[in-house]
Amino acid sequence: MTASGHPTDDLVVANLALVGYHVSEVMMRVPPTVTRDELASAGSLALVLAARAYDASTGVPFARYAALRIRGALLDELRSMDWATRGARHRARELAATNDRLTGALGRAPSREELAQALGTDVTAVDQARQDAERRVLSIDATVNPVADLLSDDSPGPEDALLISERMRYLRAGVEALPDRLRQVVEELFFHxxxxxxxxxxxGVTQSRISQLRTEALGLLRDGLNASLDPDLVTTGERPQGVAERRRQTYFAAVAARAATSANRAAMTEAVSVPTPRRGADSGRAVGAPSRLTSA
Structure with missing residues (x-):
């Protein structure tokens, strides 16, 4: 226990080094116009917000959860000062997602031509998207308040909260439905x-085999989520009628079924928790008070 004795304060104090570590990592890849203080402020706020929102019952170590929040806050801080238009950032994200998907499917980095074909565009557009992703030029007239920006980003609206909750439900279902060996790798590496x-x-395997299993598990997990949430992003197997593809489809169905069961269980729990009005009570008056009809 720290001097404060408050669990949230304890988590923040014990994990302050995370902020310095991730800020230092980012500072190595940005122009000198970015100050360390700005990033440290954003990272520290993210750490505090992570401590307030942390739920130990999820089984995810706080350090890992906080690291994700801190990295996200640092990226948001840089993005608030970024020159790039929303369209340019979208193309860069789309390129990164396609590159990851093809790398998992091919077992190697895809060529520019393969990326262009997967994106339905030409090599010139791929090169431009790569330049958008790599450029770090900042606008000289950016005046966004980093603290206000972070507070806004960390307070999603009802629609965003619903989408996040849905994706988390499918993610949990996807991990649970993985084959035993793949699930063990994911849980041990990422959860523990x-x-x-x-x-x-x-x-009893080599380290390279663990890396192969991790890549296989993440690729299967990604397609399992996309099969229900965004089918257009699901990769197609080389042999649609083969055994491997049938196993993938079985996994996709298992993820959807587990997620649906989880949603139904949550809905039932919420329904049970809603207080039931006492029978005979009129709206807007105390129970047992005579109504105007009976007293007339």
């Missing part, structure tokens, strides 16, 4: 922060 070497020794 196990080193690759340690996990490889425990499972």
């Amino acid at each position: 922060d196990r080193p690759v070497a340690e996990l490889a020794a425990e499972m």
